[in-house]
Amino acid sequence: MTTQPIPKSHPPASAPTGRFARLWAAYTVNVAGDEFYTLAVPLIVYQVGGTAAAMSLVYACALLPQVFMGVWGGVLADRQDRVRLLRLCYLCSALTLLLAYAVFSATGVSVVGLATTAVLLGVMAPVAAASFDSSLPHFVPPDALARANAATEASRTACVVLGPAVAGFAVSHLAPEQTVLFNSLSFAVACLLLHRITSPARSAAPAVAGLAGQWRDLTTGLRYLVSGNTAVRAGVLTSTVVNFVFGAYEPMVVYRMRNGLGLGAGTVGLVFAVSGVVSVAVALLLSWKAPSRGYLAVMGMSVALQGLAVAGTGVLTSLAAVVAAQVAFATGTVLYTVYWRALRQTLVPGELLGRVAGTCRSIAYAGAFLGSAVSAVVLNRFLGVDTALLIAGLVSTALGVAVAGCVWSGSVSGKGAR
Structure with missing residues (x-):
C-alpha cells in the first residue's frame, strides 16, 4: 500500500x-x-x-x-x-x-x-x-500533528x-x-x-456551485472512504465497531457500580473524576512528546486496552480494580482519539480532509446512537449488564489485536511517516 x-x-x-x-x-x-x-x-x-x-x-x-x-x-x-x-x-x-x-x-x-x-x-x-x-x-508541521491533536484533546478532556x-x-x-x-x-x-486568521481552501479545482456540486463533493468523499487508503479504511471500520459496542458504555458502568457493587453516587462521581484527571494528564504528556509514526498500530493497541478495561469492569468486584479499569479505559480513549485524527490528517488528501473528518464524526455519533438503542432493547431482557460489558470488552479487545496484528504483519501500513 x-x-x-x-x-x-x-x-x-x-x-x-x-x-x-x-x-x-x-x-x-x-x-x-x-x-x-x-x-x-x-x-x-x-x-x-x-x-x-x-x-x-x-x-x-x-x-x-x-x-x-x-x-x-x-x-x-x-x-x-x-x-x-x-x-x-x-x-x-x-x-x-x-x-x-x-x-x-x-x-x-x-x-x-x-x-x-x-x-x-x-x-x-x-x-x-x-x-x-x-x-x-x-x-x-506534519511531524507535530500528533502533539497538536493531543493538545486539543487535553483541552477537551479538561x-x-x-x-x-x-x-x-x-x-x-x-x-x-x-x-x-x-x-x-x-x-x-x-x-x-x-x-483575521485564514486558511486556504483545499480544493484542487474550483467548486461547482449549488446542491448538485455539493452532492458531487459528498459522493467523492464517501467513495474515498470505501476505496481509498487502506489504513484510513481500517480506521473507519474500527471506529464504527468501537462506537457501536461502547454506545451505552457510560450508563452501563454507572449501573454496574451502583447496582452491582453498591457504590454511592458520590463514589461513582469520584471514579469518573479520577479517570478524567488521568485523561488530561495522558493528553498533556502526548502533547509534549508523542511519536509521529505508527499511528494505526497505536490505535489498535488502544482499542485492545479499552476492551480489556470494559471486560474487567463487568467482572471485577473491588473499588480499586474498577478505578484501575476506568483509568485504563480513559487512557485508551485518549490515545485512540489523538492518533486517529493524526492518521487522517497525515494520509487523507488535503482537498478531502473536511469530508473525511465530518463523515467520521457522523459515524461516531450514529454508532453510539445505535449501540445505545440496541442496549436499551437487550439489557435486562436478553443480557445482564455484567455480561454485556464482558462481551463488548472482548469484541473490542479482539478487534484491537487484529488491527495491530495486521500492521505488524505488514498487510496494512500504519506508518505516520511521510
Missing part, C-alpha cells in the same frame, strides 16, 4: 506556532461552552419543571443533528476557507444563544425553546468540528471534567436565561480569537 503525499500547503517544520495557539485557544473556549451547555440545559429543563422525558428529548435534539450534519459539514469545509467557516459557526452559535436569551427574557424559559436552541447548536457543531480538524494541518461543575454553579446562582447568555459569551470569545 502506498501512502498519500502530504499536501504542499503544510507548513515546514520551522513554521511559527502563533496562529496554532490562537486556533487552539478558540477551540478550547468553544469546547468549554459546549460542555457547559451539555449539563446546563438538562438542569435548566428540570429547574423550569420539565420531566425526565423532557430532559431526554432536549438531549436528543442536541445529538441527532450531529449524526446527519457531520458529512455535510465536511463538504462545506472542503469548499471554502476553513477558519473563516469555523469563525462563522462560532458567531452563529453566539447569536443563536443571544436570541434565545432575548426570547426567554421576554416570554420565559420553555422546554420547546430549549429544544429548538439545542437543534440549532447541534447543526452548527459538526460543521465547526470538520472545519477545525481539516484546518489544523495548515498551522503545524473541559469535560470542569464544564459540568461550572454549569452546576451557574444554574444554581443565575436565572435560566442568564445562564444562556453566559454561554453565548464563550462562542463570541472563540470567534474573536480567530479574527
Whole structure:
C-alpha cells in the first residue's frame, strides 16, 4: 500500500506556532461552552419543571443533528476557507444563544425553546468540528500533528471534567436565561480569537456551485472512504465497531457500580473524576512528546486496552480494580482519539480532509446512537449488564489485536511517516 503525499500547503517544520495557539485557544473556549451547555440545559429543563422525558428529548435534539450534519459539514469545509467557516459557526452559535436569551427574557424559559436552541447548536457543531480538524494541518508541521491533536484533546478532556461543575454553579446562582447568555459569551470569545486568521481552501479545482456540486463533493468523499487508503479504511471500520459496542458504555458502568457493587453516587462521581484527571494528564504528556509514526498500530493497541478495561469492569468486584479499569479505559480513549485524527490528517488528501473528518464524526455519533438503542432493547431482557460489558470488552479487545496484528504483519501500513 502506498501512502498519500502530504499536501504542499503544510507548513515546514520551522513554521511559527502563533496562529496554532490562537486556533487552539478558540477551540478550547468553544469546547468549554459546549460542555457547559451539555449539563446546563438538562438542569435548566428540570429547574423550569420539565420531566425526565423532557430532559431526554432536549438531549436528543442536541445529538441527532450531529449524526446527519457531520458529512455535510465536511463538504462545506472542503469548499471554502476553513477558519473563516469555523469563525462563522462560532458567531452563529453566539447569536443563536443571544436570541434565545432575548426570547426567554421576554416570554420565559420553555422546554420547546430549549429544544429548538439545542437543534440549532447541534447543526452548527459538526460543521465547526470538520472545519477545525481539516484546518489544523495548515498551522503545524506534519511531524507535530500528533502533539497538536493531543493538545486539543487535553483541552477537551479538561473541559469535560470542569464544564459540568461550572454549569452546576451557574444554574444554581443565575436565572435560566442568564445562564444562556453566559454561554453565548464563550462562542463570541472563540470567534474573536480567530479574527483575521485564514486558511486556504483545499480544493484542487474550483467548486461547482449549488446542491448538485455539493452532492458531487459528498459522493467523492464517501467513495474515498470505501476505496481509498487502506489504513484510513481500517480506521473507519474500527471506529464504527468501537462506537457501536461502547454506545451505552457510560450508563452501563454507572449501573454496574451502583447496582452491582453498591457504590454511592458520590463514589461513582469520584471514579469518573479520577479517570478524567488521568485523561488530561495522558493528553498533556502526548502533547509534549508523542511519536509521529505508527499511528494505526497505536490505535489498535488502544482499542485492545479499552476492551480489556470494559471486560474487567463487568467482572471485577473491588473499588480499586474498577478505578484501575476506568483509568485504563480513559487512557485508551485518549490515545485512540489523538492518533486517529493524526492518521487522517497525515494520509487523507488535503482537498478531502473536511469530508473525511465530518463523515467520521457522523459515524461516531450514529454508532453510539445505535449501540445505545440496541442496549436499551437487550439489557435486562436478553443480557445482564455484567455480561454485556464482558462481551463488548472482548469484541473490542479482539478487534484491537487484529488491527495491530495486521500492521505488524505488514498487510496494512500504519506508518505516520511521510
